[in-house]
Amino acid sequence: MQEKMENQELDQFKPKIVGFLCNWCTYAAADLAGSSKMEIDPALTVIRVMCSSRVDHNLVLTTFFSGADGVLIAGCHPGDCHYGAGNYYARRRYALLKKVMESLGLESERLKLSWISAAEGNRYAEVVNSFSEKIRQLGPNPINKMSGL
Amino acid sequence: MKAKVGVYVCECGPNISEKVDIDKILETLPGLEEYREIELVVKRFGLLCSGDGKTFLEDEINNNGLTHLVLGACSPRDHDKTFIGVCKKTSLNPFLYKIINIREHCAWIISDKDKATEKAITYIRAGINRVLFQSALLEKKLDINPDVLIIGGGIAGMEAALSLAARDRTVYLVEKDDHLGGKAVLLGGLLPRQGGGPAKIREKIESVLGNDMIKVYLESELEGVIGFLGNFEVIVGSPGDEEKKDLKVGAIIVATGSGLADPAILEGLDYSKTDEVITSMDAERMFSKEGKISLKSGGDPKSVALIHCVGREEKGYCSRICCNYMIKIAGYLKDQSADMKVTEFHRGLCLPDKADQGFQKEAEGRGVEFKRVRELTITGTNVRYEGMDGKSEGLKFDMVILAPALEPSEGTEGMADLLGVPLSESGYYQEIHQTTNPVATSIEGVFVVGAAHSPKGITDSMLFAQASAGKILSQLIPGGKITPEIKVSEILEAYCTGCGNCLDVCVYGAIYYDEGRGISVVNEAVCRGCGNCFGSCPSGALRTKHFTNTQLYEEMREAIR
Numbered sequence: 001m002q003e004k005m006e007n008q009e010l011d012q013f014k015p016k017i018v019g020f021l022c023n024w025c026t027y028a029a030a031d032l033a034g035s036s037k038m039e040i041d042p043a044l045t046v047i048r049v050m051c052s053s054r055v056d057h058n059l060v061l062t063t064f065f066s067g068a069d070g071v072l073i074a075g076c077h078p079g080d081c082h083y084g085a086g087n088y089y090a091r092r093r094y095a096l097l098k099k100v101m102e103s104l105g106l107e108s109e110r111l112k113l114s115w116i117s118a119a120e121g122n123r124y125a126e127v128v129n130s131f132s133e134k135i136r137q138l139g140p141n142p143i144n145k146m147s148g149l
Numbered sequence: 150m151k152a153k154v155g156v157y158v159c160e161c162g163p164n165i166s167e168k169v170d171i172d173k174i175l176e177t178l179p180g181l182e183e184y185r186e187i188e189l190v191v192k193r194f195g196l197l198c199s200g201d202g203k204t205f206l207e208d209e210i211n212n213n214g215l216t217h218l219v220l221g222a223c224s225p226r227d228h229d230k231t232f233i234g235v236c237k238k239t240s241l242n243p244f245l246y247k248i249i250n251i252r253e254h255c256a257w258i259i260s261d262k263d264k265a266t267e268k269a270i271t272y273i274r275a276g277i278n279r280v281l282f283q284s285a286l287l288e289k290k291l292d293i294n295p296d297v298l299i300i301g302g303g304i305a306g307m308e309a310a311l312s313l314a315a316r317d318r319t320v321y322l323v324e325k326d327d328h329l330g331g332k333a334v335l336l337g338g339l340l341p342r343q344g345g346g347p348a349k350i351r352e353k354i355e356s357v358l359g360n361d362m363i364k365v366y367l368e369s370e371l372e373g374v375i376g377f378l379g380n381f382e383v384i385v386g387s388p389g390d391e392e393k394k395d396l397k398v399g400a401i402i403v404a405t406g407s408g409l410a411d412p413a414i415l416e417g418l419d420y421s422k423t424d425e426v427i428t429s430m431d432a433e434r435m436f437s438k439e440g441k442i443s444l445k446s447g448g449d450p451k452s453v454a455l456i457h458c459v460g461r462e463e464k465g466y467c468s469r470i471c472c473n474y475m476i477k478i479a480g481y482l483k484d485q486s487a488d489m490k491v492t493e494f495h496r497g498l499c500l501p502d503k504a505d506q507g508f509q510k511e512a513e514g515r516g517v518e519f520k521r522v523r524e525l526t527i528t529g530t531n532v533r534y535e536g537m538d539g540k541s542e543g544l545k546f547d548m549v550i551l552a553p554a555l556e557p558s559e560g561t562e563g564m565a566d567l568l569g570v571p572l573s574e575s576g577y578y579q580e581i582h583q584t585t586n587p588v589a590t591s592i593e594g595v596f597v598v599g600a601a602h603s604p605k606g607i608t609d610s611m612l613f614a615q616a617s618a619g620k621i622l623s624q625l626i627p628g629g630k631i632t633p634e635i636k637v638s639e640i641l642e643a644y645c646t647g648c649g650n651c652l653d654v655c656v657y658g659a660i661y662y663d664e665g666r667g668i669s670v671v672n673e674a675v676c677r678g679c680g681n682c683f684g685s686c687p688s689g690a691l692r693t694k695h696f697t698n699t700q701l702y703e704e705m706r707e708a709i710r
């Protein structure tokens with residue numbers, strides 16, 4: 001009985017993913033994927049930031065605490081950041097965040113960092129679709145259950 | 150007062166209207182009114198970006214007294230500017246408007262219409278929520294200063310100065326030496342294809358000195374700079390002179406040239422120990438002064454080895470000009486004495502100009518010997534080399550002339566720091582993009598030309614100088630206005646502990662420490678608004694305007710509701 005419920009819950013599980021995309025590369029890639037009419041998983045909602053480096057620890061953790069099942073941070077390839085080196089800082093913060101997440105009992109795979117250039121509409125679609133699938137497998141954010149959200 | 154938010158969904162012809170159920174969106178949104186305590190005006194329109202659409206929006210803003218505007222339409226990359234323009238015609242501050250991309254991010258990527266509609270609603274709700282927390286920001290319009298500062302009075306700096314002065318720009322030319330002309334004026338001669346020789350360089354110096362629009366500061370250096378494209382304030386000073394000059398310019402050209410690597414540091418070369426081993430530059434200067442190349446011990450050499458590519462491996466790049474000028478130096482020697490034994494040891498010749506191969510053949514015709522080598526060591530004036538056939542041989546010469554690699558000129562790091570321009574791995578200035586904008590740097594209004602950009606001969610140095618002048622003439626039009634970035638970061642004094650974390654992460658050096666107040670301060674004129682500093686602040690003192698925490702949190706909360 002209990003098990004059946006859980007399966008049902010999983011079937012109905014509609015993951016909520018937030019994608020923080022840098023304005024100069026990945027946001028443009030998302031636009032390109034759109035104008036190329038690629039099919040993309042609706043689980044992800046895009047939030048535009050100027051640079052991946054703007055996505056700080058608090059923003060990511062607050063997003064998880066608010067109930068998101070996954071967070072994607074995506075920006076320009078190393079060396080291509082519009083602001084010179086922002087994405088290197090993003091990478092450092094990401095590495096630390098993963099550790100923090102594990103210590104909070106959150107699977108660190110729920111956070112993903114990708115470099116997607118403005119020309120890589122294909123890659124954008126691939127990354128979003130496979131990440132959405134991954135989150136579906138992981139199931140709902142455990143914090144939601146813990147806090148009864 | 151309740152906020153009154155206008156939400157307009159664009160049909161974009163069939164692009165949006167066929168893929169999402171716009172009426173359903175319009176029916177659902179009013180549910181937000183109570184929960185957010187706002188008033189909504191919700192409508193659809195055919196093409197918001199059309200002339201009619203713009204008039205429609207303008208009327209809607211005015212007639213309804215909207216406090217905020219949200220458009221469900223296409224990518225901000227397409228039409229943000231269009232709608233900012235509409236807002237500017239009304240009393241609505243453009244920072245209280247937001248375009249939501251339901252075309253590229255819903256209509257075009259989700260084939261199931263119900264799902265696409267649901268997604269569009271999510272996006273628009275998130276957008277409404279964000280816009281409610283946005284703040285009006287005021288754009289500043291500043292007069293453009295069309296004058297230009299040029300650092301370095303070599304051939305590149307002089308050429309840029311002349312091109313700009315020809316269009317009546319005041320140019321400040323700052324040179325650290327006591328003369329203009331840089332390296333080119335010290336040379337014994339130019340390549341035959343460059344016709345005219347050093348006299349041509351001296352003519353250029355005379356034109357610069359005789360030009361009223363060009364103010365030359367010799368034995369001077371740049372000591373400080375703040376500002377941005379159109380409005381730089383710079384300080385120029387001379388070592389030992391208390392008095393500084395404060396100049397206002399609209400653009401800065403860096404033309405500080407290249408230096409020569411010190412061959413003394415290279416293994417296998419006896420440069421510092423033996424008088425008869427000299428550098429190419431020594432040879433040029435000697436030829437320029439005395440009209441010939443003599444041994445330090447007196448008299449003419451009977452045999453000379455010319456060594457190419459000294460330090461190329463260590464530097465990791467080819468200096469591009471050395472093969473050519475080494476053949477030129479061989480020419481000086483052959484002119485001096487036709488039966489002098491002249492041997493060029495090279496590692497594959499780099500002869501990039503259309504006339505260069507012919508030049509090399511001509512030298513061969515005059516008896517200059519070219520030996521391509523794999524390995525080479527020099528002891529005194531003895532050259533030991535391994536040829537391409539793998540055989541080693543030793544040869545004794547009277548004199549050895551080295552072509553050391555070019556390297557960024559002395560003081561490049563300090564200058565880059567001062568200007569906030571990044572350096573590339575090679576140590577030269579990093580251009581913004583080699584194929585789209587090779588003379589510009591990531592600091593708008595700062596250009597790099599000539600051998601300061603990368604190893605270059607005179608012709609290429611001039612080309613870069615002319616390109617930078619063209620860029621400046623088209624970007625800085627006298628009487629024009631410039632709008633500096635306003636989505637910048639700021640530091641709230643009450644929270645800042647002065648830890649300095651943010652100073653370290655800002656690539657533009659836009660943050661400085663105010664000793665008096667014990668806090669850090671963002672120089673808004675330099676900040677580009679990337680938001681990187683934000684993540685480094687442990688005290689919550691930083692705020693990136695238009696991308697504040699509250700704005701992003703509120704958008705995010707609705708996005709996952």
Ligand SMILES: Cc1cc2nc3c(=O)[nH]c(=O)nc-3n(C[C@H](O)[C@H](O)[C@H](O)COP(=O)(O)OP(=O)(O)OC[C@H]3O[C@@H](n4cnc5c(N)ncnc54)[C@H](O)[C@@H]3O)c2cc1C
Pocket residue numbers: 300301302303304305306323324325326328329330331332333336338339340343369370371404405406407409429430433470474477558559560564598599600601605606607608610
């Ligand atoms: C041995 C040799 C032979 C060459 N022969 C030829 C040839 O035959 N044909 C050819 O086309 N090219 C030749 N070249 C290359 C040529 O010298 C360069 O292409 C040319 O000098 C580049 O001009 P520039 O103005 O960019 O730099 P430079 O000539 O190096 O001038 C830079 C100027 O900036 C000044 N400066 C540097 N730092 C500062 C600072 N911080 N503040 C203020 N001023 C500063 C310097 O004092 C100098 O006056 C030769 C080079 C060498 C080394």
Ligand code: SF4
Pocket residue numbers: 637638654655656657658659660671675676677678679680681682683693
């Ligand atoms: S927002 Fe970016 S450019 Fe501005 S001060 Fe912060 S790190 Fe520097």
Ligand code: SF4
Pocket residue numbers: 640644645646647648649650651652668669685686687688689690691
């Ligand atoms: S990181 Fe924060 S607290 Fe530290 S100096 Fe910068 S603004 Fe002040």
Ligand code: FES
Pocket residue numbers: 022023024025026050051052053074075076080081082083086087
């Ligand atoms: S601007 Fe794209 S990662 Fe910095």
